[in-house]
Amino acid sequence: MVDVTGDEGENMDPHAGHSMTAGPSAETHAAHAAAGTAGRHDRHAGHSVEMFRNRFWVSLVLTIPVILYAEMLWDWAGLDMPDLPARKVAPFLLGTAIFLYGGSVFVRSAVGELRARLPGMMTLVALGITTAYGYSAATTFALEGEGFYWELATLVDVMLLGHWIEMRSIGRARGALAELAKLLPDTAEQVTDDGTLEVPIDRLSEGDIVLVRPGARVPADGEVVEGSSHVDESMLTGESRPVPKEPGDEVAAGAVNSEGSLRVRVTRTGDATALAGIGRLVAEAEASKSRAQAIADRAANVLTYVAVAAGVATALAWSFSDRGSDFVIERVVTVIVIACPHALGLAIPLVVSISTNLAAREGLLIRNRLALEQARELDVVVFDKTGTLTRGELGVVGIATSGDRSETEALSLVAGLERDSEHPLAKAIVAEAGRKGIEAARISEFEALSGRGVLGRAGRTELHLGGPRMLEALGVREPEELGPRIEEWADDGKTVVFLIEGKNVTAALALADSIRDESRDAVRSLREMGVSVAMITGDSEAVAAWVARELGIDEFFAQVLPEHKAARVKELQARGSRVAMVGDGVNDAPALAQADVGIAIGAGTDVAIEAADVILVRDDPRDVVRVIRLSRTSYRKMVQNLAWATGYNVVALPLAAGVLAPAGVVLAPALGALLMALSTVVVALNAQLLRREGRSQLSSEPRLEFSNSRT
Numbered sequence: 001m002v003d004v005t006g007d008e009g010e011n012m013d014p015h016a017g018h019s020m021t022a023g024p025s026a027e028t029h030a031a032h033a034a035a036g037t038a039g040r041h042d043r044h045a046g047h048s049v050e051m052f053r054n055r056f057w058v059s060l061v062l063t064i065p066v067i068l069y070a071e072m073l074w075d076w077a078g079l080d081m082p083d084l085p086a087r088k089v090a091p092f093l094l095g096t097a098i099f100l101y102g103g104s105v106f107v108r109s110a111v112g113e114l115r116a117r118l119p120g121m122m123t124l125v126a127l128g129i130t131t132a133y134g135y136s137a138a139t140t141f142a143l144e145g146e147g148f149y150w151e152l153a154t155l156v157d158v159m160l161l162g163h164w165i166e167m168r169s170i171g172r173a174r175g176a177l178a179e180l181a182k183l184l185p186d187t188a189e190q191v192t193d194d195g196t197l198e199v200p201i202d203r204l205s206e207g208d209i210v211l212v213r214p215g216a217r218v219p220a221d222g223e224v225v226e227g228s229s230h231v232d233e234s235m236l237t238g239e240s241r242p243v244p245k246e247p248g249d250e251v252a253a254g255a256v257n258s259e260g261s262l263r264v265r266v267t268r269t270g271d272a273t274a275l276a277g278i279g280r281l282v283a284e285a286e287a288s289k290s291r292a293q294a295i296a297d298r299a300a301n302v303l304t305y306v307a308v309a310a311g312v313a314t315a316l317a318w319s320f321s322d323r324g325s326d327f328v329i330e331r332v333v334t335v336i337v338i339a340c341p342h343a344l345g346l347a348i349p350l351v352v353s354i355s356t357n358l359a360a361r362e363g364l365l366i367r368n369r370l371a372l373e374q375a376r377e378l379d380v381v382v383f384d385k386t387g388t389l390t391r392g393e394l395g396v397v398g399i400a401t402s403g404d405r406s407e408t409e410a411l412s413l414v415a416g417l418e419r420d421s422e423h424p425l426a427k428a429i430v431a432e433a434g435r436k437g438i439e440a441a442r443i444s445e446f447e448a449l450s451g452r453g454v455l456g457r458a459g460r461t462e463l464h465l466g467g468p469r470m471l472e473a474l475g476v477r478e479p480e481e482l483g484p485r486i487e488e489w490a491d492d493g494k495t496v497v498f499l500i501e502g503k504n505v506t507a508a509l510a511l512a513d514s515i516r517d518e519s520r521d522a523v524r525s526l527r528e529m530g531v532s533v534a535m536i537t538g539d540s541e542a543v544a545a546w547v548a549r550e551l552g553i554d555e556f557f558a559q560v561l562p563e564h565k566a567a568r569v570k571e572l573q574a575r576g577s578r579v580a581m582v583g584d585g586v587n588d589a590p591a592l593a594q595a596d597v598g599i600a601i602g603a604g605t606d607v608a609i610e611a612a613d614v615i616l617v618r619d620d621p622r623d624v625v626r627v628i629r630l631s632r633t634s635y636r637k638m639v640q641n642l643a644w645a646t647g648y649n650v651v652a653l654p655l656a657a658g659v660l661a662p663a664g665v666v667l668a669p670a671l672g673a674l675l676m677a678l679s680t681v682v683v684a685l686n687a688q689l690l691r692r693e694g695r696s697q698l699s700s701e702p703r704l705e706f707s708n709s710r711t
Contacts, residue, residue, distance in 0.1 A: 047105065052164035059102035059160060063153040066094045092140045095149040099133045102156040119304045125159055127308075128336040135329050148333065188219035191263060204269050212262045218255045221268035224248065229260035307339030314657045331658045334667055338656040338675070339649060347641030350687035355634035358694045363617035364627055371597045371613030373638075375631035377578050378531055378597065381624055382569060384583035385537035385547055386513060388601050389621060392584075394424050395514030396432035398489060401507045402479040408438055410507035414499055416441035417456050417465045421448070425497065428511055453497070464500040471498060471505070478505045485510075493542035512543070515550055522621035523551045529628060532577075536560050536568055536591070565591035582624055599624060630694055637690050641683045648679045 069091055103126075110126035113119050132152040189196040191209040201219045204210065209225065212218050218231070230242035233255045242258045245251060251264055253273040270276065311332045318328045356366045366372050383389050399407045415433035418426035419440050433440060443456040443463070452473055453466020464470055471477065478486055478498065482505065489496050489510040499507040523533050535556040537544050544558035557568045565583075569591050572579045581588070581595035592598030592612045600612035601619065616623040652675060654660075655667045 047163075049164065051105070052160055055102045055105065056157065056160035056164055059098050059153070059157050062094050062098050062102075063150075063157055066091050066098070066153045067150050088140070091149040092137060095133060095136060095152055098153050098156050099129060102160055103129045103133070103152075106159065123304060124307050124336055124339060127311075128333055129155055129159075131329065131336070132333050135326075135333075139326075148330070151330075151333070185217045185219055189213070202270070204266050206266055206269065208266045210264050210266060212251075212257045212264055214257055214259050214261065216257055218251045218253055218257065218264065220253045220264075220266045221250070221273045222264035222266045223250055224262050225265050226263035227261050229262050230258040231262075232256040232258055304339075307336055310339060310653060310657060311335045318658065331656070334656040335653065338652045338667075347645045347683050347687075348638055350684060351634050351637045351641060351690060354687060354690050355630060355694060358691060359627070359630055362626070364623055364630070365615040365617065366613075367615065368613040372627070372631050373635060374578065375580065375597050375614075375628050376635050378580050378628060379577040380532045380534055380572050381526055381580045381582060382534045382536055382572065382591075382595070383519075383553075383621065384565070384581075384588050384591075385535050385539065385544065387584045388582055389519040389535065389547060389551065390513040390515050391619075392513065394428040394495070394511050396428060396509055397494065397512045397514055398485070398510035399507065400482050400485040402481050403504070403506055405501075405506040407507075408436075410499055410509075411436070412438050412441045413443075413458055413463060413501075414465055414497075414507070414509065416443040416458065417446070417454050417463060419443070420446065421454065425495065425511055429509065461501055465497060466500075467495070467497055470500065474500060474503070476500060476503055476505060478508065482508050491542055492546035493540045494546070512546075513539075515547060516619075516621065518620050518622050519551055522625055523553060525622065525625040526628075527552070527554075529625070531628065534572065536565050538562070562588075563590070566594040569594045580624070582621065599627065633693050634690060637687060637693075641686055644682055644686070645679060648675070 106122050106125040106129065109122035110119075113123050129152060132148040132155065136148045136152060185201065187198050188201050188204055189211040190199050190204065191211055196211050204220050210219055210222070214229070224245050224247050226247060228244070228246045231245050231251055232242045233252060245262065250267075251262070253268075253276075314331050314335050315328055318331055352369050352372075355372060356369065359366050359372075386392050396411075399411060401407055401410050411429075411433050415430050415438065418429045421427075430440065441458050443458055446454065446456040448454050449464075449466065449470070453464060453470045455462065455464045457463065464474060486496055486508055489508075492512070494510040494512040497509050497511065498505050499509070526533050532554045533551075535544065535548055535551075535553050537547075537556070537558055538560055539558060541558045544556045547553070548556040560568060565581075565588065569579055569581055573594075573596070578596045580597040580599055581591045582599045582601055583589075583592055584601050588600075592600065597614065598612040599614045599616060601616045601621065601623070614627055616627075652667075655665070658666065660666075
């Protein structure tokens, strides 16, 4: 709407009191961006929780004597209050104070709406209270009839209460972004030649070394260069357990060092940190337009004209009856109050804001709100293979032995041969032995054989390790008992290496891009939800078929060049499917942009993140399932709220107009205001239930040990 400023101190963002870190930090930038976003899109721009709260309590206190001296109420009760000299004037004075202090915020906002040619809720509220106050003042000094002071007072009270509740709810939903600003320490311990020096974090630059003590927060994104510890990264990933960190591992700004001191080389500061990126993404999600919200906005705008038309029609209809002018005005005021689109305006923003921030706390960053709505309609989820369904690095996926050699003994010998090698195959083998707790054998006389493999000695036994070329060079063949496994691995496109002891092949190892354990759960859950799973990869047909077979994937596209991935997504869309693309690399960006919902997984790349609608902080494909579940849950809440808000108006408007007046059923303005406030409270409470339901959906899958993101 329009930025309508109130009294001094009222044109403040609800989070203005939150402190930020010193200097032009990324979190400050993100918080200001969110505040600016809220100002452009929130009809409460210029208002604060405190303002509505204060005006409500003051108006409520002033309302008590107005009600005590309301003749209509005492007539109903058959009682009377003591006759005081100011009995006739007191309601006017108190009503005037309530109108000017409590109701002025609605009048000023209505002026802003009319100037912008966007009449809405504030216009209706202002019209209702102005009509009630003007008529009441006229009956006090000039016209015959009874004023609506107690109706005016209670209407202002319930409207202030409703807006107070709304502002509190929205403020809490946006609180996740403000909390990000508090995660960074104010200072850092910079390592110098003379020791350490405490400096403000805005003075850090790339390449600086900082000391992070136990219990302290990491001041900037960086790489561990010395020390080992466990770091709590839950504010970024939602992972509840601390993640082990050693030299070479990355750490993020805001993470908490649990134990042991770390020396960290700063790699990113300010706006470039991962924490700042999350802040910007949450702010972008706050700014992005929801399809359901657009519908609700149009409905509220239409309802404004409907209310005015209904008010005019009500006035004309009752003017030709034998009812007095006070009854006519009462009906018109009640119609306008009932028609107020307060609940309708609150129905969608609360659900979207809560779901966006709930997702952010769980490591699901929603850049585009529309994408969260569309996720519920997905028919196909397309995964990029490397780095998404697989780890993007070689791993041992099979071991076969011959003779009396056990797998443990074979892996110990192979790890010993490869222990000092930098080759990717060697690292994968050593890592597998470490994962299984197998100690590498002592190897002597190690020698690398260019293009073939390595050799060494375990005691008096000569050992060779290499591929088929090593077998040819030594003139040996694999045992028949290993033949079927080796043939199967070759058909799947896996790399096979052989352990040769003397002249005998005693073991064979298959290496491939290892499949994530989480991928199996993700594919199974998606299929149970009725969503098909497809895979795109540049790898060979054999490798793609193996991964698809292992995971139970419905369809795959192999040997796809990076520039052709988007074409495959189009191909699926041409079949009438709604498609989500999940990837993590630069070459996935066109496909992410082409998909109905683009999802960047894990650390990803800047290009992939910019092209995506949803960013998954973790390297966990199961989070795609969580996005869809959250989408379905939040959409259900939107529909429930819209049904309640519109249904309430359909039933209440005819009653407000007085269609049942001949039968003795008359809806008083105050009761109309109370019903309107009740509808608002119902919508707000229903939206808040999303927090519990959403957490249940997001935590419905078991968590595996968090693995570090790729660099």
